[in-house]
Amino acid sequence: MSEWKNGKCLVYEDRHGNTRCGVCCAALFCDDNGDMPDTCPCCGAPLDYSIYSPAE
Numbered sequence: 001m002s003e004w005k006n007g008k009c010l011v012y013e014d015r016h017g018n019t020r021c022g023v024c025c026a027a028l029f030c031d032d033n034g035d036m037p038d039t040c041p042c043c044g045a046p047l048d049y050s051i052y053s054p055a056e
Contacts, residue, residue: 008048009040021045 002023003010009022019028019036026042039046 005048005050007046009045010048010051012051021047 004022011019011028012022014020020026021028021040021043023045024040024043026040028037028040028047030036036049037047
């Protein structure tokens with residue numbers, strides 16, 4: 001499942017609600033400041049969280 005948008009890989013939620021990388025399926029977690037990673041910590045793919053943005 002590898003969908004790309006504007007040169008970035010779209011993230012998705014698994015059936016348990018965990019956010020995952022669309023390239024390698026690695027679980028994505030926020031850091032101590034509550035920020036999500038810009039790139040996948042496992043495969044290095046740039047991540048696109050636009051599906052979580054408010055609708056325009």
